[in-house]
Amino acid sequence: MTTAELVERWRRHEGPLGDPGTPPPVWQRAQGSHVWDADGRRYLDLSSGFGVAAVGHANPRVVEAVRAQAGELLHGLGDLHPTAVRIRLAERLASVAPFGLTRALWSLTGAGAVELALKTALLATGRSEVIAFRGGSTADERMLSLTTRFGSCGNAMPTPTQATAPTMISAAFNVRWPRRRTEIDG
Numbered sequence: 001m002t003t004a005e006l007v008e009r010w011r012r013h014e015g016p017l018g019d020p021g022t023p024p025p026v027w028q029r030a031q032g033s034h035v036w037d038a039d040g041r042r043y044l045d046l047s048s049g050f051g052v053a054a055v056g057h058a059n060p061r062v063v064e065a066v067r068a069q070a071g072e073l074l075h076g077l078g079d080l081h082p083t084a085v086r087i088r089l090a091e092r093l094a095s096v097a098p099f100g101l102t103r104a105l106w107s108l109t110g111a112g113a114v115e116l117a118l119k120t121a122l123l124a125t126g127r128s129e130v131i132a133f134r135g136g137s138t139a140d141e142r143m144l145s146l147t148t149r150f151g152s153c154g155n156a157m158p159t160p161t162q163a164t165a166p167t168m169i170s171a172a173f174n175v176r177w178p179r180r181r182t183e184i185d186g
């Protein structure tokens with residue numbers, strides 16, 4: 001199936017994303033630092049699959065580790081119940097972490113990770129000022145805004161309630177696809 005055919009089907013069943021006049025590539029496969037679309041065009045993946053493929057797509061060691069883990073325990077209820085593999089990871093991270101850090105807080109989403117990082121920084125520094133980049137990830141911008149307004153992070157850690165609303169500054173570049181001229185770009 002071609003990219004054009006897949007894009008037509010995609011537009012029938014998913015909400016708008018990006019410029020509706022510019023069809024996005026439809027990823028078909030990936031290897032190392034490259035991805036191929038449905039028409040066989042090769043692209044350099046500069047995002048590493050948003051970090052998921054930081055050691056390359058289809059890395060043989062990662063593929064084998066995923067297969068082995070999926071054959072043993074596919075899902076351990078995220079942060080609800082500990083698993084042996086998660087405990088080993090926490091121990092390994094603690095063994096290499098700087099400043100005597102020995103504990104980990106897990107997050108299931110990028111927004112959750114941003115929230116934990118921000119709250120940790122606010123607690124560690126005692127500072128209440130936050131800077132966020134307009135034109136960066138909108139999820140991160142919203143998370144920064146929510147984090148500084150509400151006072152709870154469940155039982156994981158307290159939330160600084162003295163944080164101010166984030167100061168929004170323009171990012172050096174617009175990272176969203178497809179590239180469109182915005183008021184940020186001038």
